Amino acid sequence: MATRIGVDIGGTFTDLIYYDDVSGESLVAKVPTTPDNPDEGVVNAIGQAVPADRVKASEYFLHGTTVGINALLQRRGAVVGLLATEGFRDILEIRRGDREEMYNLFWTPPPPLVPRRLRRPVKERVRANGEIHTAQETADVREALKVFAGEGVDAIAIAYMNAYANPVHEIEAERALRAAGFEGEISVSHRVSGEYREYERTTTTVIDAFVRPRMIHYLRRLDEELAKIGFAGRLLITRSGGGSMTFAEAEERPFETIMSGPVAGAEGAGELARSLGIDNLITADVGGTSFDTCLVSGGRPQLMYEGMVVGLPVQTPWVDVRSIGAGGGSIAYIDVGGLLQVGPQSAGADPGPASYGRGGAEPTVTDCALCLGMLGEGKLASGITLDVGKARAAIEPIAAKLNFSVDQAAQGVMTIVTASMANTIREITIDQGVDPRQATLLAFGGAGPLMACALARELNIGTIVIPPYAGNFSAWGLLGADLTQAAARTRIMKLSDEALAEANDILTGLFATLEERQGPLKDGQSRSKEVGLDMRYAGQEHNLTVPMEAPDGAITAGADAVLEAFTREYERTFRNTMEEEAEIVSIRATLRLPLPRRASEYRSAAAGDADAAEVEAYSFTEDRRQPFRIVARESFALGDAVEGPAIITEETATTYLDAGFEARLDASGCLFLKYLKG
Numbered sequence: 001m002a003t004r005i006g007v008d009i010g011g012t013f014t015d016l017i018y019y020d021d022v023s024g025e026s027l028v029a030k031v032p033t034t035p036d037n038p039d040e041g042v043v044n045a046i047g048q049a050v051p052a053d054r055v056k057a058s059e060y061f062l063h064g065t066t067v068g069i070n071a072l073l074q075r076r077g078a079v080v081g082l083l084a085t086e087g088f089r090d091i092l093e094i095r096r097g098d099r100e101e102m103y104n105l106f107w108t109p110p111p112p113l114v115p116r117r118l119r120r121p122v123k124e125r126v127r128a129n130g131e132i133h134t135a136q137e138t139a140d141v142r143e144a145l146k147v148f149a150g151e152g153v154d155a156i157a158i159a160y161m162n163a164y165a166n167p168v169h170e171i172e173a174e175r176a177l178r179a180a181g182f183e184g185e186i187s188v189s190h191r192v193s194g195e196y197r198e199y200e201r202t203t204t205t206v207i208d209a210f211v212r213p214r215m216i217h218y219l220r221r222l223d224e225e226l227a228k229i230g231f232a233g234r235l236l237i238t239r240s241g242g243g244s245m246t247f248a249e250a251e252e253r254p255f256e257t258i259m260s261g262p263v264a265g266a267e268g269a270g271e272l273a274r275s276l277g278i279d280n281l282i283t284a285d286v287g288g289t290s291f292d293t294c295l296v297s298g299g300r301p302q303l304m305y306e307g308m309v310v311g312l313p314v315q316t317p318w319v320d321v322r323s324i325g326a327g328g329g330s331i332a333y334i335d336v337g338g339l340l341q342v343g344p345q346s347a348g349a350d351p352g353p354a355s356y357g358r359g360g361a362e363p364t365v366t367d368c369a370l371c372l373g374m375l376g377e378g379k380l381a382s383g384i385t386l387d388v389g390k391a392r393a394a395i396e397p398i399a400a401k402l403n404f405s406v407d408q409a410a411q412g413v414m415t416i417v418t419a420s421m422a423n424t425i426r427e428i429t430i431d432q433g434v435d436p437r438q439a440t441l442l443a444f445g446g447a448g449p450l451m452a453c454a455l456a457r458e459l460n461i462g463t464i465v466i467p468p469y470a471g472n473f474s475a476w477g478l479l480g481a482d483l484t485q486a487a488a489r490t491r492i493m494k495l496s497d498e499a500l501a502e503a504n505d506i507l508t509g510l511f512a513t514l515e516e517r518q519g520p521l522k523d524g525q526s527r528s529k530e531v532g533l534d535m536r537y538a539g540q541e542h543n544l545t546v547p548m549e550a551p552d553g554a555i556t557a558g559a560d561a562v563l564e565a566f567t568r569e570y571e572r573t574f575r576n577t578m579e580e581e582a583e584i585v586s587i588r589a590t591l592r593l594p595l596p597r598r599a600s601e602y603r604s605a606a607a608g609d610a611d612a613a614e615v616e617a618y619s620f621t622e623d624r625r626q627p628f629r630i631v632a633r634e635s636f637a638l639g640d641a642v643e644g645p646a647i648i649t650e651e652t653a654t655t656y657l658d659a660g661f662e663a664r665l666d667a668s669g670c671l672f673l674k675y676l677k678g
Helices: 038-049 052-057 067-074 138-151 168-179 198-228 247-252 260-276 365-371 388-402 406-428 448-459 470-478 497-518 559-574
Strands: 004-009 013-019 026-032 060-064 080-085 119-122 132-134 155-159 185-188 234-238 244-246 280-286 291-293 295-297 307-309 312-314 322-324 330-334 340-346 440-444 463-466 483-494 528-537 544-548 582-593 614-619 624-632 641-643 646-649 654-657 661-665 671-675
Touching: 004 038, 004 260, 004 470, 013 038, 013 470, 026 038, 026 470, 038 198, 060 260, 060 470, 067 198, 067 260, 080 138, 080 198, 119 138, 138 168, 155 168, 155 198, 168 185, 185 198, 198 234, 198 247, 198 312, 234 247, 234 260, 244 247, 260 280, 260 295, 260 440, 260 470, 280 406, 280 448, 291 406, 322 406, 330 365, 330 388, 330 406, 340 406, 365 388, 365 406, 388 406, 406 448, 406 614, 440 448, 440 470, 448 463, 448 470, 448 654, 448 671, 483 497, 497 528, 497 559, 497 582, 528 559, 544 559, 559 582, 641 646, 654 661, 654 671
Parallel strands: 004 060, 060 234, 080 119, 080 155, 155 185, 280 440, 440 463, 624 646
Antiparallel strands: 004 013, 013 026, 234 244, 244 483, 280 291, 280 295, 291 322, 307 312, 330 340, 463 671, 483 582, 528 544, 528 582, 614 624, 641 661, 646 654, 661 671
């Protein structure tokens, strides 16, 4: 075991959990995010919760951040120049033939991160089998650098045709740029991705170059700030594909941190699902600005091998977290058609919802929940006490436009935001053949427990889990993120025993690279190796990733067994199979170095007397206001049950227990909410 600090930066709050491996004690903090200097919020959270001597004694700092994705969302990154194979400079604009919004005739793709004048062609060509067709003209590289110098380029992306099969020309180009005096950041496609698909690999390389300077600056500044307060342990950051990586590796591979923030909660959900023995778990992470959800199946979050952010593909392992702009700070408004809408605009951390009393004037989900009594006495983390008068004043204008009372408008806002969240959950369940009624809902984040009962009613889910430290659960998830590296290599081959032997040769090289990247093992440490094959039927364009049994990093099954595994996965996904030959497309390797395990025993705060206070709140089950008991979560003893209507308070979140629901404390420290549907 090892003492560690986890800090997750959200759009509104920065969450911290400190875990002491000796005593099993946990300390929590939730402080306002500082968008302009996110490292400041990190240091503020540590200073508020963790004594200086414990900071110095901590062995790990684990971090989830939105710096990378915010750079893309705001288009605030490096000025990037692109070196492309002659004839392929426009691939960023040609894209694919599909449209993100199929039925929108006026849909236009997002503009490329690199304007055409900074996309410079280089004469070179490598065949798909790695053979050199045309030698590289190094003079083209030097000429491109002259253009870049005149345009103030900060970072250069090199993405040549088929470089995944033979990177020799990209390596030569990088050397030529350095020899010519370029001192900025360089992203090279064969290091970013070993896979084919030219558009996706080029875009990922450009994204890596775009966010690289900003991410490096942030990580180094955070490192310095943590050193100033005495932290001398190991610095880790979560990866988009799950697990964690060192700060040094994140500087080399910043594109792998794009989804660092939302993944933390999914990591914690996977660990919790494994410990509780839950097969299908749906996460409902509701923060200040967004709602994030993913499906955890078999104890692992669903994984994709290509993500999409702001309309751009990122060719890297990617936990399938779906996000929408629906959180506590999401703003309600009347659209041009006179309809009530919620989000995606958010009041954020500054000024925040109107009820914060910091100058916000627009109505938010938090304001509506407060008006309906769902937040009890309105006391939040960080010493924030909500002002119901300011909340009602913010809601009144939209209520007047709708000819509603303030309460009716607030009910409408809560109903709309619940429906939006439920639709997103349907995307990751029903759309993938999973019945949400047979799953368990895990609600966390500052507003997740607030929305849990409404979501359960909307989706007809019978069981809800509210984890310990619910408001800071993403930070808790960080604490168990194994050190993880992943790599892939495209090699299209008809499935055969000979092809599997070649795949094992490729795996040997991939794992050697990953072990070098991860560094030497310490005494008592051991790594695990995971292998997957991207497969398809001959003639198909898309493929499925099939996990392989490979305890030592080599596939042990023969071609017949691999075909059987592929057929099962294909039938499970598409409900049919084909008679065509199967082929291997890409080989995937993942290396995991587990962090020291935390104690499994839950140690709660000492149970106290239940709070006898009551508040008048609106019950969505009964469609009327009625008394709700206010119960402190700390007052629950093991096995205690509370029937709704009640409001369960804790340091970082508020659980709204509607009529028709029951809450019971489990030995794991989780509250299990049951929907008593009669």
